[in-house]
Amino acid sequence: MGQTHSCAFRLASEAKMIENRIKFRHLQCFIEVARQNSVSRAADVLSLTQPAVSKKLKELEEILEVQLLDRSKRGVELTQFGRVFLKYAGASLSALREGTDSIIQAQMKGSMRINVGVLPTVAANVLPAAVINFRQSGVDVTLNLISGPNTLLLSQLRVGELDLVVGRLAEPKLMTGLSFQHLYSERVTFVVRPGHPLLDRTPFNIQDIRQFNVLFPTKGSIIAVAVERFLISQGMGLLPDRIETISGSFGKEYIRQSNAIWIISRGVVAREIEEGELIELPLDTKETLGPVGLTIRADTLPTPAIQMFINSIRTAAASVAEKNGEL
Structure with missing residues (x-):
């Protein structure tokens, strides 16, 4: 022994x-x-x-x-x-x-920051509720929400200037060294102001949109390729009168003041559609459906504060998924 x-x-x-x-x-x-x-x-x-x-x-x-x-x-x-x-x-x-x-x-209590890249698709329908939920947890953190083109946000994430990016899944070539966590799926929509001339045309013909000014996603945006493929599948060529923009604030105001048509991720205008401020054209755009989620660096574990914010985003996104019929 x-x-x-x-x-x-x-x-x-x-x-x-x-x-x-x-x-x-x-x-x-x-x-x-x-x-x-x-x-x-x-x-x-x-x-x-x-x-x-x-x-x-x-x-x-x-x-x-x-x-x-x-x-x-x-x-x-x-x-x-x-x-x-x-x-x-x-x-x-x-x-x-x-x-x-x-x-x-x-x-660093009181001076800690979480830097979040925010794409338009989640800026209005996910982030506000997520931020409110996170702040109610009492964590003493400054949230720095940064918007911009997806390519720029992912490059900033890759070098550590951002802690995470929230939005649509990027092309595979842009995801090297990054990890994506799916939250819900979302489609592109075509919206106009109430009383738009196209709303009175029965049956609706997609070719008629060529007669109007169109707000189109910029070339580097995530949804641009999906929109172009959709238009090709509908027998549409290059739209002759278009303005390329990813600005949600400009798009919403421009549509209210003109007969333009806005091609945009539905999440950007979900509240306006729900409240009748914008009207969707009767188009089946299911083929533009794409995943929305969180992108983080694959080689980095989230800090406790970042993980808490991610949890708040998941909670807010769950209600969006429910509205979209995913739950």
């Missing part, structure tokens, strides 16, 4: 000594090399030299007294010991980051 106790005590002491020698940089280099399967690529990601990363890996293997990585011309592969250690190293690093974030957030 005494011998067993002595052995356990010796093992615990040795483990403690090893733990004290392993540093944050050891884990960071090992995890990144395992992720990249390459010392050189890991060095680029970590902004270190290749010799510096190799040194940290060698130190870690000497501390643990096992080989964690097999190095060959094909790259770097984990050994059996490496695969076991990776599981716990990743969990340790994540826990350390979460703990550090919590301390920083506590120190």
